Amino acid sequence: MNAEAKKYRWIGTRTVRPDGIDKVTGRATFGADFTLPGALCGLVLRSPHAHALILRKDFSKALAIDGVKAVICSDDLREIPPDEAVVGGQPPNFRDMANNLLAKDKVLYEGHAVAAVAAISEEVARRALEAIEIEYQVLPHVIEVQKAMEPDAPLLHDNLRTQGIDPPPETPSNIAQRVQLGVGDVERGFAEADVILQDEFTTQPVHQGYIEPHACIARFGEDGQAQLWCSSQGHFMVRAYCAKLLFMEIAQIRVTPLEIGGGFGGKTTVYLEPLALLMARISGRPVKMTMSREEVFRATGPASGSYINVRIGATSDGRITAAEAILCYQAGAFEGSPVRLGCMTGFAPYDIPNVRMIGYDVVVNRPKSAAYRAPGAPMAAFATESMLDQLALKLEIDPLALRMKNAARKGTKAAYGPRFNDIGYVETLEAAMSHPHYQSKPGLNQGRGVASGFWFNIGGQSSAGIHVTEDGTVIVNTGNPDIGGSRASMAIMAAEVLGIDINRVRPIISDTGSIGYNDLTGGSRVTFAIGMAVTEAARKLVESLKERAALIWDISLDSVIWKDGSAYGEPGGEVEDERKGKRTGKLKAPPMQLSLHDIAKDAARTGGPLSSSVNINAQGAGPGFGTHICDVEVDRDTGKVTILRYTAIQDVGRAIQPDYVEGQLQGGVAQGIGWALNEEYIYNDEGRLDNPGFLDYRIPVASDLPMIDTVLVEVPNPNHPFGVRGVGEVPIIPPLAAVANAIADATGLRMTDLPISPPRLLAALDNQARSKR
Amino acid sequence: MKRHVVSTINGDSMEFLCDAGDTLLDVLRNQLQLTGSKEGCGSGDCGACSVILDDRLVCACLVLAVETNGRQVDTIEGMARGDKLHPLQQRFLERGALQCGICTPGILVAAKSLLERNPDPSESEVRYWLAGNLCRCTGYDKIVRAVLEVASESKERNAR
Numbered sequence: 001m002n003a004e005a006k007k008y009r010w011i012g013t014r015t016v017r018p019d020g021i022d023k024v025t026g027r028a029t030f031g032a033d034f035t036l037p038g039a040l041c042g043l044v045l046r047s048p049h050a051h052a053l054i055l056r057k058d059f060s061k062a063l064a065i066d067g068v069k070a071v072i073c074s075d076d077l078r079e080i081p082p083d084e085a086v087v088g089g090q091p092p093n094f095r096d097m098a099n100n101l102l103a104k105d106k107v108l109y110e111g112h113a114v115a116a117v118a119a120i121s122e123e124v125a126r127r128a129l130e131a132i133e134i135e136y137q138v139l140p141h142v143i144e145v146q147k148a149m150e151p152d153a154p155l156l157h158d159n160l161r162t163q164g165i166d167p168p169p170e171t172p173s174n175i176a177q178r179v180q181l182g183v184g185d186v187e188r189g190f191a192e193a194d195v196i197l198q199d200e201f202t203t204q205p206v207h208q209g210y211i212e213p214h215a216c217i218a219r220f221g222e223d224g225q226a227q228l229w230c231s232s233q234g235h236f237m238v239r240a241y242c243a244k245l246l247f248m249e250i251a252q253i254r255v256t257p258l259e260i261g262g263g264f265g266g267k268t269t270v271y272l273e274p275l276a277l278l279m280a281r282i283s284g285r286p287v288k289m290t291m292s293r294e295e296v297f298r299a300t301g302p303a304s305g306s307y308i309n310v311r312i313g314a315t316s317d318g319r320i321t322a323a324e325a326i327l328c329y330q331a332g333a334f335e336g337s338p339v340r341l342g343c344m345t346g347f348a349p350y351d352i353p354n355v356r357m358i359g360y361d362v363v364v365n366r367p368k369s370a371a372y373r374a375p376g377a378p379m380a381a382f383a384t385e386s387m388l389d390q391l392a393l394k395l396e397i398d399p400l401a402l403r404m405k406n407a408a409r410k411g412t413k414a415a416y417g418p419r420f421n422d423i424g425y426v427e428t429l430e431a432a433m434s435h436p437h438y439q440s441k442p443g444l445n446q447g448r449g450v451a452s453g454f455w456f457n458i459g460g461q462s463s464a465g466i467h468v469t470e471d472g473t474v475i476v477n478t479g480n481p482d483i484g485g486s487r488a489s490m491a492i493m494a495a496e497v498l499g500i501d502i503n504r505v506r507p508i509i510s511d512t513g514s515i516g517y518n519d520l521t522g523g524s525r526v527t528f529a530i531g532m533a534v535t536e537a538a539r540k541l542v543e544s545l546k547e548r549a550a551l552i553w554d555i556s557l558d559s560v561i562w563k564d565g566s567a568y569g570e571p572g573g574e575v576e577d578e579r580k581g582k583r584t585g586k587l588k589a590p591p592m593q594l595s596l597h598d599i600a601k602d603a604a605r606t607g608g609p610l611s612s613s614v615n616i617n618a619q620g621a622g623p624g625f626g627t628h629i630c631d632v633e634v635d636r637d638t639g640k641v642t643i644l645r646y647t648a649i650q651d652v653g654r655a656i657q658p659d660y661v662e663g664q665l666q667g668g669v670a671q672g673i674g675w676a677l678n679e680e681y682i683y684n685d686e687g688r689l690d691n692p693g694f695l696d697y698r699i700p701v702a703s704d705l706p707m708i709d710t711v712l713v714e715v716p717n718p719n720h721p722f723g724v725r726g727v728g729e730v731p732i733i734p735p736l737a738a739v740a741n742a743i744a745d746a747t748g749l750r751m752t753d754l755p756i757s758p759p760r761l762l763a764a765l766d767n768q769a770r771s772k773r
Numbered sequence: 774m775k776r777h778v779v780s781t782i783n784g785d786s787m788e789f790l791c792d793a794g795d796t797l798l799d800v801l802r803n804q805l806q807l808t809g810s811k812e813g814c815g816s817g818d819c820g821a822c823s824v825i826l827d828d829r830l831v832c833a834c835l836v837l838a839v840e841t842n843g844r845q846v847d848t849i850e851g852m853a854r855g856d857k858l859h860p861l862q863q864r865f866l867e868r869g870a871l872q873c874g875i876c877t878p879g880i881l882v883a884a885k886s887l888l889e890r891n892p893d894p895s896e897s898e899v900r901y902w903l904a905g906n907l908c909r910c911t912g913y914d915k916i917v918r919a920v921l922e923v924a925s926e927s928k929e930r931n932a933r
Contacts, residue, residue, distance in 0.1 A: 016866045023874030024862040026809015026849035030875055033808035209909045211813040211821055212875045261811070261875025262909050293814040484872035484910060659869025659915070666912030667872060694818035694907060702913040703897075703904040 010496045011722055014659050017488040018507055023259075030259045031215030031231030032290045039217060040069055040118040042276055042289035043125040045132050046299060047107035047114055050141035050365040050687025051154065054105055054114065058133040067120035068128045069283035074102040076278060078247050087244070092269065094244050096334040100368050101245070101274055107136070108156055108333035109365050110688045111298025113271075118279040118287045141365040141687040145307050145330045148174040148364045156333060156363045174363045176335030181343055182324075182356035183415045189322025189354030193313025197390050201383040203736070203754045204680040205305040205330060208372045209671070209699045212261020213296045217288040218276035226253045226277055231260040233267040233481055234520025239512045245274045253277075256511040260481045264671070265371030266301045268522050297692035302681065303372035304329040304337040308383040318397045320406045322354040323347050323387075327380060329361060332368040337361045338376030344416035345733070346380035348454035349425055349625060350406045355415035365687050371522060373668060374455045374729035378675060378736050382754065385451035385737030389744065399450050399741070400438070403627070404429045408454075424651025424715030425452070425625035431711050432627045437647040445634050446644065447746025452627045453733025457726035458523035459618030463516030464533035466494060466541050468610035472597030474498065476507040476534060479518040480526050484667075484728070485660035489527045490534050492656050493722065497538035500565035500596055516615045524726025527656055528717070529618035535721045540612035548606045549594045566595045620719025626650035626730040628669065630738040634746045639762030641677055641743060643704070648734075649711040653725030658712060665731040666708040672735025674700045680755050780841040782807070783851025791838040798822045798833035801848060809849035809878045813907065820906030823879035823886075824848045830886040832905075849878035852885065860923045861885055870919040872910030880906045884920045893928055896921060 022028040059071040077098050085095040103112045115132055119125035140154040147153055153174055162169050164178040190196055216230030226248070232238050235255040243250045260267060272289040280287045291300070306329050313322040325346055329337035343357035392399040407426050413419045432438055432450065442448050465477040476494045480486065487507040495502040519525065546560040549567030553560075560569040568591040603610050631645040648665045655661040678698045682690045691697045716723025736754060744750050749764050775790040782805065789804050798815075801807040801824070813819035815834045822833040825847040826840075833848075852859045861884050864870070871877045880903060887894060887902040894902065899920050900913070908916065 014867075014869065017869070019874075020866040020871070021858070023871055023877050024858065024865050024881060025853055026807075026878040028874055029808070030811065032812065033802075210873075210875075211819055211907055211909055212811065212873070213813070259875075260873060261813075262873045264909070290812075293816065293819075485869070657869070660872070663869055663872050663911055663915060666914045667910045668912075670912035671909065693816055694814050695816065699907060699909060700912075701904040701907060702900040702917060705900075705913055707896075707917070708912050708914045 008496055010492045010502055011654065011656055012658060013492070015488060015492060015502050015657060017485050018491055019482060019487050028259045030212055030261045034217060034229050034258055035288055036217055036219060036286040039286040039288045040120060040283060041122045041125045042116060042118045042279055042287045043129055044113045044275065044295065045115040045129045046295065047103065047110060047112040049107055049136055049138050050110050051139040052107050052136040053139060054103060054107060054134060055137055056135040057115065059115070061131040061133065062117060062128040065124060065128050065131060067124040068117060069120070069285060070118040070279040071115060071128065071132070072102070072275065072278055072282070073115040074104045077102055077245065091336055093334070093336070097241070098245055100334060101271070109367050111295070111367060112333065113299065116275045116279060118283050142174070143364055143366060143683050143687055145305060145328050145362050145364060148362050149328065149360065156365065160363065175360050176331060176363055177361040179340045179343055179359040180357065181416055183413065184354030186322050186324050186354045186356040190313045192315070192321040194316040195391070195394055196311065196313040197387060197394065198311040199387060199390065199752055201308045201310070201386065201752045203306045203379040203382055205302040205366065205369070206372065206675050206679040207297060207302040207697065208264040208266030210262030210264060210266055213291040213293060214267070214271055214300065215290040216273050216276050217286055218273065218280040219286045220277060220280040224252055228253060228255045228273055228277065229258055230255065230273055231258045231267065233260065233263040233483065233522055234518070235481065235512050236479065236518050237268065237520040238270055238273050241270045242274050242277055246277060254511060254513045257481045257509055260483055263483055264373045265375060265522060268371050268520055271300055293694065294692045297697060298689055299367055301367065301370045301372065303375070304331065304369045304379070306330070306379040308379065310383045310387045312387045312391060314391055314395065316395065318395050318402050318405050320350060320352045323352050324356040325383065327357065327359045329359065329376065330364050330366060330369060331361050332366045333363060334368045335361055335363055337369050338371070341376030342380035345377040345454050346384045348414050348416060349408055349452045351408050351412040352406065352415065357415065373671065373732045377453065377455060377733045378672060381451065381453050381733045382736035382740065385734065386740055386752065389449065389737065389741040390750065400429055400433050403452055420623065422715060422718055423623055423625060424713050427713045427715055428625055428627040428649045428651055431649045431713055432629055435629065435647055435649070435711065437629050437645060437709065442631055445636065445746060447632055447742045447744065449630050449738045449741025449745055450627065451734040451737035451741060452625065453730050455524065455624050455729040455733065457528065457621035457624050457729070458525045459529040459621045460519035460525055461517055461617050462529040462533040463518055463613070463615045464530060464537045465515055465613040466537045466611060468541070468596065468600045470600060472595065472600035473504045473506065474500065476505055477510045477515050478507065478530050478534065479510050479515040480521045480530055482509055483521050484663065485657060486526045486530070488660060489531055489656040493531050493535050494538045497535055497542065498565060498596065499563060524624070524728040525621065528621050528720055528724045528726050531656065531724055532618045532720055533614045533616050536616065537612045537614040540614060541610065544610055544612060545596065545599050548599050548610070551606050552594060552602060553592055566593050567599065568593055620717070622653055622717030622719060622725040624651060624725050624727060624730040626734055628734040628738045630735065630742045632739065632742040632746055634743060634761070636765055639758035639760070639765060641756060641761065643673060643706055645706055647709040647711065648731055649713060650727065650730055651713045651715045651725065652727045653717040653720065654714055654723035655712050656722065656724060661712060661727050662710045664728045665710045668728070668731025669708050669735050670700050670705055672732045673705065673739060676736045676739035676754055676756060678755050678757060776839045778839055778842045780843065781845045783847060793839060795838045796834050797824070797836040797838045797841055797846065800838040801833055807848055807850050811875055811878060813875070820883060821876050821879040823882040823906060825882060825886055830883055849882055852881060859885065860926065861920065864919040864923050868915050868919040870911065870915040876906060876908040880908065880916060888924055893924055
């Protein structure tokens with residue numbers, strides 16, 4: 001903790017999270033843990049084909065089964081007119097979303113939902129699924145992004161014209177969009193370079209891999225009022241999407257958030273909720289739906305797979321003069337990959353005068369891609385940070401020194417547009433260079449790689465309410481699912497401002513009917529943006545408390561200060577205002593004191609209940625930068641890579657609860673290592689996924705990893721009252737290249753295709769051995 | 774035809790009727806309302822439903838409910854004694870060894886089972902023992918540390 005943080009009582013302390021006991025005792029209620037009396041079981045019928053026309057649907061046999069209460073298909077969703085497909089010009093496209101929820105005339109991937117049933121038991125629902133008759137006409141399919149871009153590729157959507165090309169193309173293709181951004185004159189920049197390097201990279205789609213499958217339960221009243229209980233990354237998002245898809249008014253739906261068992265971006269959309277609502281309306285009974293793990297793999301997520309071509313030029317002393325990249329991202333069955341974010345983030349850590357990034361958003365016969373932690377950035381950084389490593393090798397410059405030489409600093413204009421304010425990238429590089437890890441030397445068959453990463457972080461619409469109870473304890477209401485300890489952060493910030501013991505603060509996640517609107521939990525926004533709302537609400541409450549004290553004492557408000565959870569005042573006298581750090585006078589006599597408890601007790605006499613609420617659209621999320629050091633050992637006989645040591649260094653602005661900030665870094669690193677070494681979707685020739693389970697889709701387990709050391713650099717974000725920056729996204733960005741760079745150091749092999757699984761690395765090692773003979 | 778089963782769950786004798794194909798996890802969650810054991814995969818790959826059957830650590834999704842007849846099942850709900858948390862539960866809280874919390878019950882049950890048979894495990898032993906319990910949030914660092922700390926504390930306690 002730095003010196004400035006010591007002035008705080010709670011900020012930066014490792015307090016026990018308020019929801020902790022529920023989560024270590026099994027009491028916490030997650031998505032699938034909640035049920036209602038009389039609930040039906042809802043199940044989804046999914047396409048067995050990667051690409052096929054739906055010729056005929058027959059539900060008569062299913063409906064004839066005793067205990068089947070509803071069968072639905074796309075015919076039951078009212079069509080959203082094309083001009084109403086998007087709201088406010090922003091994604092998502094609700095026509096696509098409806099088509100993804102229940103396929104219309106075509107199925108676009110194996111696992112695409114075709115129909116859903118609700119029945120009195122799971123067993124009856126399963127029989128109903130089997131009794132549904134769907135006649136398909138199988139079409140040619142395309143799984144890989146480069147093949148999907150070829151002129152004769154099978155077309156997913158007959159009417160898809162590439163946007164972002166002038167003039168607009170006359171024929172349809174699988175390329176939904178072309179984006180371009182940059183600065184300077186790339187040709188001139190390359191002309192100034194002494195060294196120019198170019199390489200191609202591919203990454204595979206990876207699933208967010210949350211351990212909790214999607215789950216919800218819906219109830220629909222005869223008066224048109226609906227209730228939904230579900231786990232998601234944003235119950236206001238669920239409410240808005242369901243209302244739009246089902247042509248309901250937003251206030252008719254009340255969504256209560258249940259605990260969320262991991263999301264990582266994958267729960268920022270809806271899959272089951274509208275179906276459960278629809279079947280609850282039809283049946284008049286609550287409908288509960290839970291995905292199996294197999295359904296999670298076949299029909300949700302993943303992060304886009306990518307093909308990236310990078311070219312980079314530098315002077316012989318290591319100054320990068322130009323960089324360009326072409327990024328092709330798989331969107332899945334519907335447009336909307338995060339390729340633009342890949343273009344924006346790829347070279348963001350560097351001050352490069354000439355940059356050109358071109359991105360293509362490409363549809364393929366896979367599930368619609370979903371956000372995954374720093375959407376779009378890890379694949380781009382895999383390519384760009386691998387290139388920086390190649391450049392460092394070529395120029396014989398230390399890879400951290402090369403990054404330092406080109407590092408973005410305060411005032412640097414980023415290639416994606418803005419000029420950086422206070423950022424801490426250089427500080428992460430300095431911390432990496434002086435870290436004992438970087439000072440040590442790798443052994444035989446071992447190697448070291450470094451890589452950096454950047455994420456914007458976001459703010460957004462946020463609401464907070466603070467209520468003082470009759471005995472002076474405090475309820476903090478917010479409306480964002482607590483995905484990894486945000487209740488603790490909210491309690492800490494409220495307790496800090498109010499000056500009271502943290503155990504007297506109870507943070508509550510409210511349902512959509514009990515607090516103002518909130519954007520969803522994502523983009524590393526909650527501790528920053530909701531924390532800002534909570535802090536402002538607490539400050540407002542302090543003003544109210546001072547007013548009440550002034551009223552009780554019958555003195556002017558100016559004569560009251562708030563300190564350590566109490567109002568202090570002196571009749572007609574002046575007081576020392578420590579909070580503002582300025583002396584307005586001296587206390588002449590023992591001051592009068594009213595604690596929060598005292599004021600709360602008297603609230604009825606002084607104007608009624610004490611509470612404050614704040615609604616903001618938080619701006620000024622400070623960008624986050626991280627630098628990682630990774631040591632690996634390569635088994636030349638098997639191609640297996642062991643991570644020996646890992647250090648993640650990140651500018652976190654201010655760590656409100658360091659355990660959970662470190663946890664974000666460690667978890668992001670583990671996911672990045674999985675992306676680099678193991679995780680991939682294996683599709684067979686028919687376009688069917690062959691590994692829809694955790695046995696064959698292998699996420700890192702405890703024995704795959706070492707301890708993950710973290711260094712929290714704190715360069716406060718000037719736009720947040722406590723200096724907070726979002727921390728969740730950055731840590732998944734550097735590991736892909738850090739691992740690949742370490743393998744290159746250990747073996748001399750530049751692995752440009754992920755995952756660097758044992759068979760793939762073994763083949764490369766064998767090739768290398770053959771070419772040496 | 775429903776089967777009649779009597780088993781001891783968290784020390785209490787419990788009776789239930791189930792189909793021959795019902796898993797222990799189905800019965801725990803849907804009949805006995807013991808939802809602390811989670812279903813992450815239903816195929817024994819994630820460990821979120823880890824329970825102790827007699828003295829053996831098992832995935833409740835891979836055990837048939839009828840197999841538990843006359844046997845003892847310990848779940849996360851039985852880990853604390855009254856209002857006193859198990860030292861592992863306490864240490865997980867103090868070390869922030871959980872984020873979303875969905876894998877936490879399974880990991881705690883698995884870790885308890887480890888320490889009961891190996892009170893002084895090495896880091897590698899902890900990592901391999903917990904390799905059947907997936908956690909996607911934490912990177913396992915704080916989990917492994919918490920388990921090692923509880924082990925070394927109880928070693929110190931026993932040495933005194």
